Amino acid sequence: MDRNPRGDKLQPGPADSAADQWIRVLAHRQKDAPATVASVIERFDAAGVTPNQVASHLEDGGDRLYAAASSGGADWAVEFGGERAVALLAAEVSTLMSHLVARAASVRSVCIGALLDEYSAVTVASAIGVARQKVYELARPSVDPDYLTTTPWRNHE
Numbered sequence: 001m002d003r004n005p006r007g008d009k010l011q012p013g014p015a016d017s018a019a020d021q022w023i024r025v026l027a028h029r030q031k032d033a034p035a036t037v038a039s040v041i042e043r044f045d046a047a048g049v050t051p052n053q054v055a056s057h058l059e060d061g062g063d064r065l066y067a068a069a070s071s072g073g074a075d076w077a078v079e080f081g082g083e084r085a086v087a088l089l090a091a092e093v094s095t096l097m098s099h100l101v102a103r104a105a106s107v108r109s110v111c112i113g114a115l116l117d118e119y120s121a122v123t124v125a126s127a128i129g130v131a132r133q134k135v136y137e138l139a140r141p142s143v144d145p146d147y148l149t150t151t152p153w154r155n156h157e
Contacts, residue, residue, distance in 0.1 A: 021051035025058070026092075028099040030146050040092075047085045054092055058152040062093035096152070103147040109140040 016024070022041050029037050044054065057065060065086060068076040077086045115124045116139055125132040 018051070025051045025055045028058075028096045028148050030148075043088055047088055048081055049085050049088060053081070053085075054089065055152065057089045057093055058096050061097070061153065062090060065090055065093070099148065100151065103144075105138075106140070106143045106147065109138055110143055113139040 022037075022044075026037055026040065029040065032040075044050075065080065068079065069086075077083045080086050080089065112124060112128070112135060115127070116135065119127075121132045121135045125135045128135075130138065
């Protein structure tokens with residue numbers, strides 16, 4: 001599959017097969033075992049949730065789900081397919097956010113490793129606001145290539 005980082009969109013197009021759509025929408029699960037991803041897809045299918053719906057909620061970071069849940073309305077989940085669908089959607093938003101947190105930590109690790117080449121651990125710790133002992137723990141000088149290259153909500157030009 002060819003990638004076009006400035007033109008790729010994680011939201012599926014109408015011509016894609018269902019499997020292609022799920023692969024694109026669940027790109028943040030690339031480190032998960034294929035059986036794990038397959039069971040996630042099965043649960044979404046069983047709840048009547050489509051790849052487009054998942055992509056939509058990943059794009060807004062769960063904003064609409066949160067707004068509806070916090071509204072206090074009696075049947076707020078119906079609009080999104082019911083409580084089961086909402087639980088699955090919210091879990092997927094959480095999974096994406098966990099992936100992005102790990103990606104950011106990877107970037108930070110590379111920077112800390114580079115800083116340690118020039119400065120003492122005490123200086124680096126003070127500059128980034130962590131304990132000296134934590135600096136060595138945080139320094140891992142490589143970015144994992146299995147992280148998403150773009151976020152679902154970002155339109156790269």
